[in-house]
Amino acid sequence: MEPDLFTAAAEARQEKDPSSSPLAVRMRPRTLDEVVGQRHLLKPGSPLRRLVGEGAGGPAGASSVILWGPPGIGKTTLAHVVSQATEKRFVELSAITAGVKEVRTVIDGARRAAGGFGKETVLFLDEIHRFSKAQQDSLLPAVENRWVTLIAATTENPYFSVISPLLSRSLLLTLESLTDDDLKGLLDRALTEERGLGGAVALPEEARSHLLRIAGGDARRALTALEAAAGATLDKGEREISLETVEETVDRAAVKYDRDGDQHYDVASALIKSIRGSDVDAALHYLARMIDAGEDPRFIARRLMISASEDIGLADPTALPTAVAAAQAVAMIGFPEAALTLSHATIALALAPKSNTATTAIGAALADVRAGLAGPVPAHLRDGHYKGAAKLGHAQGYVYPHDVPGAIDAQQYAPDAVHGKRYYEPTRYGAEARYADVVEKVRERLGRPGS
Incomplete structure (x- = not known):
């Protein structure tokens, strides 16, 4: 919403004493660089560069921008950068708390600012997906008439x-999850830059790795955890952030899990073998370890899809669609x-009846083909x-x-x-018992009864 007197006073105090602001705020980028x-969005000549007036093409023609991506990867930050780079007035609303009334108030203020002071307005609307169709409709006149530059996240x-209608009038930018290398660079800057921690503490590799796992690709979470750990370290009169201090301040034990090493494959293997063995509790334990360590959820989901065919198959035909x-x-x-979705699928697969016939059947067929038993x-x-x-x-006689x-x-055939x-x-487990009866009858009709 429009800044009130208390917000303005807080901003003035933070400007006078930057250290009073949270580390994540102090480290907020001031430029696109x-x-x-x-x-992929910051290349020379990209729509985002042109939006802030960089490049020969000048500002992009879109009157609104939609930023799509997971939490903590810089959607709000990009909106601030665009506002600062274009020297436009910046107003922020959240779709969780704002409604049509607040939107209209901002639009009216934008029209007055443009008419009275020639100052254009950037309206940043966070979590636009929480707005109803009618609430989103209320934005259309402002977007169409360019009373505001809408940046929605x-x-x-x-x-x-x-x-x-809003999507067609917007420039859609898809943001990607931050990598560990991205966050490492951010942590290094926060540790050394004056607006950050100014070299007050050091961060050894063991503690850094744990911070990265805690962050889960979320820059804001990484900086918040670093700030808490740094404060606790300085309170102890120390200058080096220890793993124990990170664990204490964020209340998260360091899980022994290397996403690129043995632990990655060992824990993934244990998850699948626990599902295969129908031990739902063990499976959930290993799933929790992978989630807590910041494993890529898509990797876990791929393993579950494989398990659904490899270990369950026709014993429960719903297993694969679930995965x-x-x-x-x-x-x-x-x-x-x-995490909820992965838990849902893991429980369903662990408790499903088991059959590996899909695995053994294709394995036997491939073995014959590779042995030369193909024929015309x-x-x-x-x-x-x-x-x-x-x-x-x-095709004659078919x-x-x-x-x-x-x-x-x-x-x-x-x-x-x-x-x-x-x-x-086929086995006689679960739904596959029906297939066992069917396949014998079919083979008899084909003239190939069981041996």
């Missing part, structure tokens, strides 16, 4: 959460909420959709199954080399 990560897919749905949800929502495709199964196919005998009772005809081979051997 100081922005951490988002290299969302953690949800804007194609689902933002109305089409796939979890992977899709994880890609859309990210952490921390993705039977003539009646070959493609007959071209001139001359009939003269070659291709029986269309839907034309016979039961839709099964006893014709040969496999090449001679593997005719009669049985690759799929």
